[in-house]
Amino acid sequence: MSKVGETTLVLDLAALEHNYNYLRSKITPETKFLGVVKAFAYGSDMVAIAKKLEQLGADYLAVAYVSEGVLLRKTGVQLPILVLHPLASNFDDLIGYHLEPSIYSRNILNQFIEAAKEGEQNNYPVHIKFNTGLNRLGFSKDDVELIAEETKRSGCIKIVSAFSHLAASEDKNEQTFSLKQIESFKNLSSALMDRLGHAPMRHMLNTSGIINYPEAQFEMVRSGIGLYGYGNQVEIDAALKPVASLKTVISQIHQIEANESVGYNRAFKSNHPIKSATLPIGHADGIGRQYGKGKGFVTINNKKAPILGNVCMDMIMVDVTNIDCKEGDEAIVFGNEKSAEKFASGAGTISYEILTAISQRVKRVVTGI
Template sequence: MSKIGETTLQLDLTALEHNFRYLRAKIAPTTKFLAVVKAFAYGSDMVAIAQKMEQLGADYLAVAYAKEGSLLRDAGIKTPILVLHPLPANFDEIIDRCLEPSLYSKKILTEFLDVAKAKNQKGYPVHIKFNTGLNRLGFNETDIDFVAEQLTDKKEIKVTSLFSHLAASEDMDEKPFSLNQINTFKKISQKLIQKLGYAPMRHMLNTSGIINYPEAQFEMVRSGIGLYGYGNDAGVDSQLKPIASLKTIISQIHHIEAHETVGYNRAFTSESSRKTATLPLGHADGIGRQYGNGKASVLIHGKQAPIIGNVCMDMIMVDVTGIDCKEGDEAIVFGQNKSAEDFAAGAKTISYEILTAISQRVKREIIAS
């Protein structure tokens, strides 16, 4: 990989391909694969990731909101795009940009039908989401008759898929709950398919679901975090490759004496002579204040350098006492040798949060073989 001269998020598309093929091998050849690229592709580069997924043959992409899908269409992405959380204000945009909405409530379903009718749509593809226990978005089992009535003999839209979302697929202590969700979804989908008179695709499994409940892969699976190198399980993580490496450089080195303080509010007081390094990234770049005061560290020449004091907007200070380093040397926040999960753990959070928090002002560099 190239040597950096500023804070840079390096994105390894070869690692992305490895992760896709690993997950693809866990499902049947006939099962479709949906790649989740919401939130700038988990904080990386949505266009570059979507282009690679399209090249590799992903059957679907998923975004959270219409604007994300429009950005992909502007970049020339042709793969079908599911909008997981569409809002009525964006229904015209969704149709104009050939995006496919998840319809998850009575209000959303009826309002989208009205817009589709006003725009003279015929068989516009939609996806119906059911709530089976996550209690976030989705119709309930008691809504089956309502959904069927709304869809019967309607020419404007046609259901492409029925889907739900597991609440704890990574936690095998919650296996009974997950199995109940799967069984509930089976029952719901069978009832609705019978009423519709045709069989849309079904999908329920996320990354951990693909690993732990392959018997419930139905006609399609969805993967987000797994594509980016994290599987919510140490054994799975060892088989995946993090695609993102956040690197920066040492801007300045300070030598401080005992009882001197570092940073805002004098949050760190040295008990002895120390050497500190200032790095050019802070909470405006996604390194939140919760990582300060020893809760997280960076790697400098293979050694851990803990963050000391409060995280600043544009800078962090780390303790490099005992590390042979100089200004301009590289510091690794997370990557292949220090996972985002490990970095996040000290602040009692998860890889998803640190990955998606990386600011758009951080330079992205695409690494491809």
């Protein structure tokens, strides 16, 4: 990749294609594939990612909120879009832009039926979310009869899928719990299909589920983090390619003498002479304060440069004492050589958090088109 002259998130669509093909290889040819592009496509570029997935042959997309789906529609994305957490206040937009809601409670079911009636809809596609143990959103087994009855009575909606979410698909120590969830979902979806008189698609597997529980792929799988290059397991990470690389540049270099401090609250104090570099990236760009005081580091000319003191809003200072570098040189926060997972682990968090935290003010550059 070419050098950057400012803080830039470089997005490699060739890496996305590699990851998509790898995950596709783990499922049967007839199993549908849903790409999760919520949260600006895990902090990258939702429109660019969605359009690439559409080109690659994905069957569905998923977003968290209606506004995300509206943006995709306005930019020309045609694939069916599942909205995972719709709110009643956005139902008019949801219907107007042909988005498909996850129906996860009695209240949301009743409110969406009313919205569909008002909009004179017929067989509007909806997805029924079952709670099998994550205890976040979803219907219980006691709701199956009501779901079927209300759906038939309304005449304005059609259940096109039933789904659930594994709580710990990446954790081999929780295999018993995951298998229990899968069995519970089988029973719930079967009971629903019996009462509906037709067979909606079923989907339960996330990225780690695709790898660890392929026998439960049903008619569709969903992948989010795996598409962006992370598999929650060392061996899977090795088979995937990070899509996003966060890079910045050295703005200024300082010689710090013994007993001098660096940054706010004098959080770093030097007991011997060092050299520091200031970089134009901070917590307003997604590099939280938890990465300060040496818990996070960047790479400059293939060498590790730990963060000195507190992370500022727009800047970090790093230790370049033993690095041959100059103002204008590139600094890599994460990318192919040092993954977002490795960067995040220094602060005791995960790749999802650092990826989705990258501010929209950071320039995006798309490559591998």
